Amino acid sequence: MVAYLLRRMLFAVPVLFGISLITFVLIYFLPADPARMYAGPNASVEAVNRIRTQLGLDQPFYVQYGRFVERAVQGDLGYSYQLQMPVIDAILARFPFTLQLTLAGIFVELLIGVPAGLLAAVRRSTWLDGTSMVAAMIGVSSPPFWLGLLMLYFFAFRLGLFPLGGAGTWKHLVLPAVTAGLGGAGWYARMTRSSVLEVLSADYVRTARAKGLAGSTVLRRHVLRNAINPIVTMVGMDIPWFVGGVVLIETVFAWPGLGRMMVDAILTDDVPLILGTVTFTAVLVVVSSIIIDLAHALLDPRIRLG
């Protein structure tokens, strides 16, 4: 297990390297002039040129990239023009909020999606199956920002059950988490249903039934345990999408996370902050995919890592 973990981390190095290169190429070759942005729109040409030399922006591409990697490895993602603070500090200040919302959202996804899919599979071809699958499809097809605004309108504004936005208490978290989870729950329901259906027709399930085990025992001990794997895989594949979706939800609910900060960065042309946030989340995705693989091995003894 330790050897596997080390190897995975070793494999992560070229990927992180590639991510940094892509990010850097974006900064380097795209039309925005960082020196001009740093100096502000009213600065003189001389001032802009001075800043360009100061920031090393007149150096060749590979020198700049080398310095970027050198700094990034030390946790320095540049300096935000707008917030007037290091990008990494800005990110770390907001990250706990995004993490909270992401975990709560994935929890809601699983809490709704897995039981719905299981129920649909067990009661296959009944109205229950049909209804939950159509509901899942509608959930999957609804834009999260729209769902969020509808939630705000009905549950916060009309019924007054929850605050209209912001963060602080658990009540602030409920609507954003449910919104974030509803769409994804549809994918999990569909996935769980087909995964459970596949397992239900397996020989060992028939054997378990034949030897007279109660239906619920068969479901718990034989079906769910075997059907869980694709679901875990899906959590892993879901994370890049989910992190993207969180941007929208943070915007709707004025949730002070990374996504909202990034949208503000876009509106103020703060390129280092935009790219820093993208790099940071990409690294998170890589890390979480390692965690998901480990979870796989823990849940399924057939998978041996090494």
Place this chain on the structure above:
Amino acid sequence: MRSDTRVPPPDARSTSLAATSAAAAGRSAVPERQVTLAWRRFKRDRLALAGGIFVLVLVLVALLAPVLAPYDPAEQFTDGLTADGLPVPSTLPGSTRFLLGTDQNGRDLLSRIIWGARVSLTVGVLANVIAVGFSVMVGAVAGYLGGWRGNVIMRFTDMMMAFPTLLLAIALVAILRPSIWVIIVVIGAVYWTWIARIIYGAVRSLRELEFVTAAVSIGAPTWRIILRHILPHLLSIVIVWASLGISTNVMLEASLSYLGIGVQPPTPSWGGMIQQGQSFYRAAPWLVIYPGLAIMLTILCFNLLGDGLRDALDPQQQRR
């Protein structure tokens, strides 16, 4: 960044099966008799059929927007705002002046939603042409070459997939400045990886089949084998993703527009309409509800159509 412990997503499994089964039959992936069979299966699937019909209606609405829209989508009516300067709700029970009400600038909401269909469909379809085209190219080449070259290409694909899709799109659009063409290219550029993985899987299993060996043995050049012997078998995957991909692209476009970096006003786009109307949502919830409903129905129908196409084109994975 993917270890061997991962199982491929169900789509990859089923579509590669489809390609293999068609390949095993030794004919082109969708010869005429199979088309008839697929159509018969598709017709039985009522949800997919409904999705397909709605998609057709939507295309017509987008094409005929100038005829169908009751008003100019940019016209600001003097009676389009109440005395307090608020949007006018639907006038439906009394008159047909504003069927869905007006927006915060006193413009007819229905006309704007009808014109918005153009933006959504244009972006959705064109971005998908880029994404599917590029992913077929990458997936087919990587899958056919295999070995270290295929590996390098697919590791690059994995790397692109590590970027949160929407975040990458936001960063690209922000730097390139939003316009409808930039948005089309960016959405195509961030979305191709998902389809490329599926194509890659299908090509990996195709290239092991006898007819590829036969082509190699008679000395056919690699590009010819890929073009003439591999690509036709990918048709069913491409058809399915032509539909499923559009739904994702419509969602991405709406999301970008909602964040204010999509299609820029005054061009009416559904996501942008929600963004501009949301500060009025307490007084005028219809500014949010109707455009969102349009987005949701569009995505829903492309999803239903895509699902139905997959079931119809892939007899091995029938809806259970």
